[in-house]
Amino acid sequence: MHTTTSILLLLATATAIFCTEGVAVNPAAAASSQAVIAAAAATASNLPTHYEQSPASRDRITRGTNDMLPERFFGNFELDHSENFDEYMTAKGYGWFTRKMVTFATFKKVFAKTNNPNTFDYSNLTSKKDVFYKNVSLGKSFTGEGLDSKKKEITFSLKNGHLFEHQKPLEEGEAKEETYEYYFDGDWLLQKMSYNGVEGRRYYKKTQ
Numbered sequence: 001m002h003t004t005t006s007i008l009l010l011l012a013t014a015t016a017i018f019c020t021e022g023v024a025v026n027p028a029a030a031a032s033s034q035a036v037i038a039a040a041a042a043t044a045s046n047l048p049t050h051y052e053q054s055p056a057s058r059d060r061i062t063r064g065t066n067d068m069l070p071e072r073f074f075g076n077f078e079l080d081h082s083e084n085f086d087e088y089m090t091a092k093g094y095g096w097f098t099r100k101m102v103t104f105a106t107f108k109k110v111f112a113k114t115n116n117p118n119t120f121d122y123s124n125l126t127s128k129k130d131v132f133y134k135n136v137s138l139g140k141s142f143t144g145e146g147l148d149s150k151k152k153e154i155t156f157s158l159k160n161g162h163l164f165e166h167q168k169p170l171e172e173g174e175a176k177e178e179t180y181e182y183y184f185d186g187d188w189l190l191q192k193m194s195y196n197g198v199e200g201r202r203y204y205k206k207t208q
């Protein structure tokens with residue numbers, strides 16, 4: 001197998017999982033107006049008790065909070081260490097050589113603000129290839145390039161403060177459908193992925 005090709009394929013497929021329920025696309029949330037965002041910013045407990053909310057508006061407010069990436073995610077993160085990642089990749093069917101190559105690649109992630117309060121820019125920087133997704137809305141799918149340079153349907157969504165990145169290959173290749181889950185474990189940004197019950201974890205350190 002050609003070294004670079006196999007690495008790129010692995011990088012692109014290394015993470016996804018089966019938590020598809022966590023990445024349900026939410027067109028209603030994506031379409032939310034600024035007003036809903038503003039309402040969401042005022043927490044439900046701030047609402048006067050006599051304030052009558054229809055179930056629909058209550059629902060909208062709840063989902064409205066899911067339109068925005070929590071403040072904590074913004075910044076630069078660098079891969080520090082992994083747990084059970086080799087086992088995960090083995091479960092996914094990657095060979096020894098590819099797994100070792102991925103172990104030696106560096107990974108950085110950047111979540112940056114845009115002029116729009118409910119979108120963000122995402123960069124996935126590795127020693128092999130950089131991938132940039134601009135103006136991402138939570139719950140709204142878009143077509144982007146994976147680390148293997150093939151097109152994917154990508155959806156970021158938020159559930160209970162956890163960020164999910166779902167990638168579905170749109171072009172033929174070795175890449176599989178994948179979901180990565182991100183959340184904070186103490187000061188670490190934890191990236192979780194699992195396949196057939198084998199869970200891999202990668203820990204990122206905030207660098208700025």
Ligand SMILES: *[C@@H]1O[C@H](CO)[C@@H](O)[C@H](O)[C@H]1NC(C)=O
Nearest residue numbers: 011012014015124131146147
């Ligand atoms: C970003 O990097 C991870 C490895 O941390 C990789 O598994 C994933 O496929 C990359 N995402 C994209 C969109 O290339």
Ligand SMILES: *[C@@H]1O[C@H](CO)[C@@H](O)[C@H](O)[C@H]1NC(C)=O
Nearest residue numbers: 114116118119135136137140
């Ligand atoms: C960013 O996304 C938002 C929401 O989809 C859209 O309203 C806005 O026009 C986009 N901005 C740019 C610069 O593409």
